[in-house]
Amino acid sequence: MKQFIQGNEAIAEAAVRAGARMFAGYPITPTTEILEYLSWRLPEVGGTFIQAESEIASIHMVVGAATCGVRAITASSGPGLSLKQEGMSVLADEQLPALIVNSVRYGNGIGTLVSSQCDYLRDTRGGGNGDYRQLVLCPASVQEAVDLVGLGFDLAEKYRMICVLMTEAALSHMMEDCELPPMQEPHRYEWGMDGHYTRPRIGIFDRDSVQEAKEWMVEKFAKVKENEQRWEDGYLEDADYVFVAYGLTGRSVIGAVEYLRSQGEKVGFIRPITVWPFPEKAFEKINPNVKGVLTVEANATGQLIDDVALTLKRQKRGNVPVFTNPHIWGVPSRKMILDDYKSVLQGTLKEVY
Structure with missing residues (x-):
């Protein structure tokens, strides 16, 4: 059944229904409604919500959740995402999947509150230090944003990499008819840390040699480019x-x-x-x-x-x-x-x- 719903709230509910059970973030316009919604919705389904003391802290909490095999999500905008880049680089280095929502607003520095598409180059080139790529999905409607949340988690898990849902301030706050997906049973990634003395296979350099790690990484990104183009x-x-x-x-x-x-x-x-x-x-x-x-x-x-x-x-x-x-x-x-x-x-x- 369709609902008339705001973009941010639809994204948040779609994440819960896709099996996300951990959110850590810091308030910022235009994504604060995601944080507010998940502050009560995640506890309802046994999940964890944390309003962190900063963007830097929140992204490293996502690193911890992903390391334990939990579907994790955070959300921010331009300057907040810039602060998260160190943690995003860590996620990439450790082959950890996560969904990161960037509702783009215009401007350099602290910027403005106006909807824009000015973060394209940063997000499509990786953004943080190092040598990595991340999936970037761009919805054109509230319904498509909801659909891409589930796809984003699935692709992040399939390829063990970050997926960015790069939306816009206007889409975050607009309201449209939307059909939400059914609830999925949450699951943990099979390779996640489980509290025992097992050693999960994480990290791009968890290979027999640096050359092997490099070849594996290049091959993975080539596979993503071949199989996951959408338009x-x-x-x-x-x-x-x-x-x-x-x-x-x-x-x-x-x-x-x-x-x-x-x-x-x-x-x-x-x-x-x-x-x-x-x-x-x-x-x-x-x-x-x-x-x-x-x-x-x-x-x-x-x-x-x-x-x-x-x-x-x-x-x-x-x-x-x-x-x-x-x-x-x-x-x-x-x-x-x-x-x-x-x-x-x-x-x-x-x-x-």
């Missing part, structure tokens, strides 16, 4: 121009593309659902005679565009111009997107690549 697309086969956008911006782009198609314009779209691994396979479907690709982004400098241009180069389409006109924050409206398209056609928006 939504439309009208790519005959498109003269293709829009690329994720999250709520991607949702706006789909509306703009549908309108332009109704006006006889040959345009298409790709909406990445995973931004790591980046959905390179989607670009293989693009019309070989495409005239240009346009990213629509809610940041100041353009970040998604780098992966789009790199993908086209890898596919030997380096002569296809790639454009962007970043919209800083908020969710770009259909009019903004149509104006961007008009600027490309008129030649006033210059290609970046």
Whole structure:
């Protein structure tokens, strides 16, 4: 049965239903509702809720829970996630799965409270010190956020790595109809510490040699890239121009593309659902005679565009111009997107690549 529910509360309930039994976090707009919801909901199902003294403390509590084989979750936003990077690097080093919610708000330093997509490069490149990757899922609706919570835990467990649910402040606080999944029985990872003198096989260097560890890590990331690309697309086969956008911006782009198609314009779209691994396979479907690709982004400098241009180069389409006109924050409206398209056609928006 569908419910009319806020994004943050839907994410929190979906985590409980996916078997998460530990949350540690620190309040921050726009994810505080996740913390508030789980403060009473987790004890109801025998789970553990901790409001830690800091973001740094909370992520290391998640490390401890994951080491013991428990499905664990934390949530924060820009500056809070920056403080968590050390612990996230530890999770990656020890091959520990966890779901980390980043509801992105705009700005450097302590930033603003305005919805944005400015954390793309940090989250898709790992973020912390060292040499690792993390799964990054980007929902475009409350329902998709709920669905990706369960998938995120499953993928994190399958590959023993971090999964980031990279949402946006606007999605955290919007309310939509949503069908919540059934309750799963919680389980512990079979390799988790159990209080006995057993030695769980954790850590990327728990191999016979450093070279073996390196080869294993590269092989794992290659397997994730091959098997876990997810996206939504439309009208790519005959498109003269293709829009690329994720999250709520991607949702706006789909509306703009549908309108332009109704006006006889040959345009298409790709909406990445995973931004790591980046959905390179989607670009293989693009019309070989495409005239240009346009990213629509809610940041100041353009970040998604780098992966789009790199993908086209890898596919030997380096002569296809790639454009962007970043919209800083908020969710770009259909009019903004149509104006961007008009600027490309008129030649006033210059290609970046």
